[in-house]
Amino acid sequence: MIKAVRGTRDLLPPETALWNFVESAVRDVFRAYNFQEIRTPIFEETALFSRSVGEETDIVGKEMYTWQDRGRAESDRGQSLTLRPENTAGVVRAYIEHKLWDRGLNKLYYIGPQFRRERPQKGRYRQFYQIGAEVLGPPSAGSESPARDAELLEMLATLLDRLGITGWNLELNSVGCPNDRAKFNEALRKALEPVVGKMCADCQRRALSNPLRVFDCKVPEDQPIIENLPRISRFLDEPCRAHFEAVQAILRTVGVPFTLNDRLVRGLDYYTRTAFEFTHGALGAQNAILGGGRYDGLSEALGGPAAPGIGFAIGEDRLVLSLQESASAEAVVRRPDVYVAPLGARMNPDAARLARELRRHDLVVELGDETFRLKKSFEAATKAGAKYILIVGENEVKADAFALKNLETGEQISIVRSELAGKIQAGR
């Protein structure tokens, strides 16, 4: 038997209703902030990701689905292509390619699948779904303003509240500009040198490859050492510090709670200044449901104009998971309003016409099987969760008055065709 490949899965009803619930809430909320949707290809030139995400990151180094495309002629070597491991690079590429700044498009969101060749776990798949948004534009358009950061964070808080997710925590940090990072990295290396020998094996490796990641260490014995390491906050230059302060001031005023976490670092190379994560306790080790930050130099790194920006990505798989575990997932499934039960094949035309009329009144209609005996139709209607059953038999068609029974109350009436839709809508 052929099965879905490792790390991929089918999303089945009724779970798909929950995904739709999430996505329509996202579209509603983002629209209120005047974001517009962008859809970029799910594969791109490999160079796009290695330049933006960073050659040294795990994503580029070992987690990408990359292949050599065929050229035009049999003998040609094609380009190296890669399934997108994240969507910010694609959005920025499109921004540059279509000169979106000239069209005033500076607030974009996306919803779609991404691909990373990781070891699968719960809430972590090789084809996974991200919801993200990006604010970017020329500096003259205010894209560097802390107001953009704060607005984006406030939008996310609104979204999580709207989804009924309680107990989220916003963790906030600033990773400064490249200059600050360089100075900080140097200080960090110096501080680590005398103590690294006492740390865990992972930290010893990190200290060499990517010292920032030492802050992710969860080994208890290492914590006192980590506590004493220099923090990025002390290395922010004046503009970065002021920017960070301003973001916080706005959040306090609009009433979005947050906690400062100067150990929060971002894995991708393109991040600058504001870095953030929303975490949720119920998710265990995979406790981050979304993360993001500012990437002021990304456009230029990809050969575009200066276009400071900030964005985030929500792990939709995990978001849905936390929704399933906390909220009432059942509630979002729309069940049939009415089950139309034709009694015998000769009733099919009349049943079909009635179903069509009812559906035109925005009712959810399940058209039953004409081979069912009435008892079985009732069972089928109940199982489908229909509110009403409408019986279409010879007597009803002759009289043009139909038996309509409320399956929840047991009340049954005879009702003429013209009043059917109104009656069912009223009882919905």
Added chain:
RNA sequence: GUGGGAAUAGCUCAACUGGCAGAGCACCGGACUGUGGCUCCGACGGUUGCGGGUUCGAUUCCCGUUUCCCACCCCA
């Protein structure tokens, strides 16, 4: 990529030291031929993930493999 656990009916799970593969729920039918939910009865349902080995005999023990889960790595 590393380490550990698991895999038995559609779902949730049993099956002693190796001895006839089972239950509940679901599904289908009947009791009840134009009135559901409850109840009762019956039927259906299996390459025990896959491949090999040991054995008279393997769901059980061994090896390999695949997938999932957990912890790493890393990240959303």
